Amino acid sequence: MTTGVRDSSAVRRVPSEEPLTALTSEGSQELLRRRDTPPAQLGRESGAVLRLPEGPVLDPGAIDVERPEDETMIINMGPQHPSTHGVLRVMMELDGETVLRAAPVIGYLHTGMEKTGEELTYVQGGTNVTRMDYLGPLSNELVFSLAVERLLDVEVPPRATWIRMFMVELNRIASHLLFQATNGMDLGAVSMMLYGWRERELVLRYLEKITGLRMNHNYIRAGGVAADLPDGWAEDVLELLEFVERGVSEYAELLNENPIWVDRTVGVGTITTEEAIALGATGPILRSTGFPWDLRKAQPYLAYDDVDFDVVFGQNGDVYDRYIIRLYEILQSVRIVRQCVEKMPSGDYRVQDRKITPPPRARIDESMEALIHHFKLFTEGFRVPAGETYVAIESPRGEIGCYLVSDGTGKPARLHIRGPSFYNLQSMEAMVPGTFVADAVAIISSIDPIMGEVDR
Amino acid sequence: MDARARVHRAARDAHVTIEASPTTIGLGGETVRFVGRDAYRSTVAALREEGYELCVDVCGVDYLGHPGRDLPEGVTAERFEVVVNLLSLSQKARTRIRVQVPEHDCRVDSLFEFYPGAEAMEREAYDLLGIEFVGHPDLSRILMPEDWEGHPLRKDYGVGRVPVQFKEAPGPR
Numbered sequence: 001m002t003t004g005v006r007d008s009s010a011v012r013r014v015p016s017e018e019p020l021t022a023l024t025s026e027g028s029q030e031l032l033r034r035r036d037t038p039p040a041q042l043g044r045e046s047g048a049v050l051r052l053p054e055g056p057v058l059d060p061g062a063i064d065v066e067r068p069e070d071e072t073m074i075i076n077m078g079p080q081h082p083s084t085h086g087v088l089r090v091m092m093e094l095d096g097e098t099v100l101r102a103a104p105v106i107g108y109l110h111t112g113m114e115k116t117g118e119e120l121t122y123v124q125g126g127t128n129v130t131r132m133d134y135l136g137p138l139s140n141e142l143v144f145s146l147a148v149e150r151l152l153d154v155e156v157p158p159r160a161t162w163i164r165m166f167m168v169e170l171n172r173i174a175s176h177l178l179f180q181a182t183n184g185m186d187l188g189a190v191s192m193m194l195y196g197w198r199e200r201e202l203v204l205r206y207l208e209k210i211t212g213l214r215m216n217h218n219y220i221r222a223g224g225v226a227a228d229l230p231d232g233w234a235e236d237v238l239e240l241l242e243f244v245e246r247g248v249s250e251y252a253e254l255l256n257e258n259p260i261w262v263d264r265t266v267g268v269g270t271i272t273t274e275e276a277i278a279l280g281a282t283g284p285i286l287r288s289t290g291f292p293w294d295l296r297k298a299q300p301y302l303a304y305d306d307v308d309f310d311v312v313f314g315q316n317g318d319v320y321d322r323y324i325i326r327l328y329e330i331l332q333s334v335r336i337v338r339q340c341v342e343k344m345p346s347g348d349y350r351v352q353d354r355k356i357t358p359p360p361r362a363r364i365d366e367s368m369e370a371l372i373h374h375f376k377l378f379t380e381g382f383r384v385p386a387g388e389t390y391v392a393i394e395s396p397r398g399e400i401g402c403y404l405v406s407d408g409t410g411k412p413a414r415l416h417i418r419g420p421s422f423y424n425l426q427s428m429e430a431m432v433p434g435t436f437v438a439d440a441v442a443i444i445s446s447i448d449p450i451m452g453e454v455d456r
Numbered sequence: 457m458d459a460r461a462r463v464h465r466a467a468r469d470a471h472v473t474i475e476a477s478p479t480t481i482g483l484g485g486e487t488v489r490f491v492g493r494d495a496y497r498s499t500v501a502a503l504r505e506e507g508y509e510l511c512v513d514v515c516g517v518d519y520l521g522h523p524g525r526d527l528p529e530g531v532t533a534e535r536f537e538v539v540v541n542l543l544s545l546s547q548k549a550r551t552r553i554r555v556q557v558p559e560h561d562c563r564v565d566s567l568f569e570f571y572p573g574a575e576a577m578e579r580e581a582y583d584l585l586g587i588e589f590v591g592h593p594d595l596s597r598i599l600m601p602e603d604w605e606g607h608p609l610r611k612d613y614g615v616g617r618v619p620v621q622f623k624e625a626p627g628p629r
Contacts, residue, residue, distance in 0.1 A: 041594050107599040114584070115608055119615060150483050277509050277545065280573030291545070298548050386525065389483045390541050390552060392512070403515055403539060407522035416515045418541075426576050455599055 086451030117415035121381030139395035160224035224350025265320035269443035283398025289317035419453035511571035520611035563588035
């Protein structure tokens with residue numbers, strides 16, 4: 001070995017013109033070299049800097065732009081990766097095992113559903129929106145139906161309102177159960193995967209019994225719901241809820257104080273209330289920071305005024321809090337469902353306005369008018385008065401909103417769904433920097449993004 | 457000047473315009489403000505000062521096929537509209553801002569300075585409708601591929617169709 005003077009410039013010089021990563025067909029989506037990245041973007045990607053008016057302000061000097069690039073590595077996680085919950089792609093710059101910055105790249109599941117929505121009538125629209133957030137389809141249908149009804153100025157009968165609430169809460173249970181399964185899987189608790197799916201499947205079978213489908217129900221429609229609850233629905237759901245409650249207590253026993261679980265989740269991926277609000281994050285992410293914001297309480301819709309339940313919220317804004325919030329929200333939903341069973345009013349399950357809802361099947365055989373109504377409804381749909389409205393409800397993932405513009409015809413002029421995952425995903429950039437790669441997986445999992453809703 | 461002082465100044469300037477902008481009440485009981493492009497930034501800053509902490513949604517609308525829509529007096533209808541939904545967590549109130557954006561100069565100010573979360577929303581509006589947001593740190597396509605041509609949610613963007621082959625139709629031979 002020679003002992004001459006070491007010329008530091010001769011050690012692994014990386015020519016600056018060379019692209020940092022191998023070229024792909026999507027070159028411009030790569031993370032840029034640090035010195036080529038505009039300071040604002042670098043600040044956002046490194047998460048240190050959120051330009052909040054009253055919070056930390058961008059300070060380009062604080063960012064370590066001069067970090068030697070041969071010490072860091074840019075890797076690409078996804079879109080084909082089991083822990084990315086579908087087709088999320090994350091670009092990460094790593095220093096050893098530590099993530100310096102992360103940028104999500106989305107759009108792999110973009111199928112133009114908002115454009116499709118403009119081509120479908122209001123009757124068909126439900127089949128489209130239900131496929132956005134495929135784990136909480138009833139929330140999507142509900143928000144779309146509420147928007148259409150507000151433009152139509154139609155009030156649905158009380159039984160329809162209660163059935164909707166009953167179904168949406170069951171759907172919330174199913175969605176949070178699946179979160180328990182996938183979150184456990186992502187963190188290495190593989191048995192949680194089995195338990196979570198097991199209980200969720202029971203809920204889905206119950207939903208199938210009512211709506212005819214396990215997912216993508218198209219059950220909640222403008223004017224009410226598609227069908228009345230079948231015989232024996234109350235006994236079945238009470239039995240189901242016992243299984244769910246037993247399951248939740250099992251998960252709690254398995255994980256809540258499990259030292260490995262606590263090590264992997266407590267203090268990981270923290271976010272403050274100010275950051276969450278500034279980034280537009282809602283739902284369990286906002287609640288985990290100690291801000292008890294739930295639209296069911298804050299701006300009650302349906303009949304949430306008439307049921308008792310508590311808003312579950314955390315205080316540390318970390319992965320553990322988001323896990324525990326979703327776990328105990330299941331029990332709150334169970335409470336609501338029990339009250340729905342007790343208080344379910346009798347009466348119509350949809351408005352009896354033949355311009356909006358179809359006539360009963362038996363009437364079609366005997367009434368020419370019923371036949372015409374049925375035919376018109378399923379070919380042309382109904383006309384909605386011109387106007388625009390924004391309706392928001394609490395989906396399992398946060399505030400889901402529907403901005404609907406009608407031009408007076410039978411199809412929406414603009415259908416925009418505010419899918420909470422799309423907005424929540426932005427908070428990842430603030431949570432990930434400084435953590436390990438394995439923690440980044442935990443963080444993505446705790447955001448619970450549904451890519452169908454992100455990309456729409 | 458730090459960001460806080462900037463918001464304060466924008467808010468002070470806005471108090472004249474926020475009163476002057478035509479206002480209606482939305483179907484859900486929320487206030488709908490029709491703001492010109494020049495007063496847009498300062499109005500949002502003022503609303504933020506008033507307690508609208510959360511920018512729920514920014515989206516664009518193309519009114520090409522629907523020119524005669526209802527607008528309050530003093531508002532000139534343009535082809536595009538940028539719609540901003542704001543939420544006040546402390547007052548449990550919502551408000552909506554509608555900005556008219558002409559087709560020939562399709563740009564408005566970005567809200568990124570006040571609401572960092574508007575980043576992805578404005579990129580989506582840019583991607584799907586081609587509305588430019590001045591002052592956005594990284595205005596690039598977010599859902600469509602980088603090299604995509606056109607903006608799909610515009611009304612004059614053709615909807616592709618796959619020709620249906622019926623059984624009786626002669627094959628390609």
